[in-house]
Amino acid sequence: MSAEVEFISPEATVQQAAEMMGELDVGALPVGSAEDMQGVVTDRDLLYRVVAAGRDPKTLRVREVMSAPALFCRAGDDIRVAMDLMAAQNVRRLAVQDAAGQVSGWVTLADISRHLLVDSDLVQNALRAVTEQPA
Numbered sequence: 508m509s510a511e512v513e514f515i516s517p518e519a520t521v522q523q524a525a526e527m528m529g530e531l532d533v534g535a536l537p538v539g540s541a542e543d544m545q546g547v548v549t550d551r552d553l554l555y556r557v558v559a560a561g562r563d564p565k566t567l568r569v570r571e572v573m574s575a576p577a578l579f580c581r582a583g584d585d586i587r588v589a590m591d592l593m594a595a596q597n598v599r600r601l602a603v604q605d606a607a608g609q610v611s612g613w614v615t616l617a618d619i620s621r622h623l624l625v626d627s628d629l630v631q632n633a634l635r636a637v638t639e640q641p642a
Contacts (some may be wrong), residue, residue: 515548
């Protein structure tokens with residue numbers, strides 16, 4: 508999970524969102540605030556809803572292209588809860604809410620994949636076998 512979350516205003520332009528994504532090297536930004544996350548704007552939203560549609564990113568607002576409603580899991584949820592929600596909603600990222608209901612981080616498909624690979628005995632044994640073979 509990434510605990511560093513940078514929010515963008517729903518009134519920001521799509522151009523500003525794209526620039527912010529580039530500066531932060533991220534593929535998505537939560538829209539709103541930690542107390543009131545309204546949605547998510549992703550690189551795919553920008554590609555399909557702006558570029559492919561021939562819309563102007565300098566005048567178009569984030570609220571017009573974001574994916575909503577925002578999807579959440581809780582900080583204490585089992586990883587399977589996040590996986591099931593991501594699969595059911597066909598998303599690659601979930602906001603993580605703390606006990607107070609505020610967004611405290613992101614969990615991504617890549618985070619889950621890393622967790623599963625690191626915790627997998629099969630993967631660990633295969634890596635060990637490959638790395639311990641004589642040259």
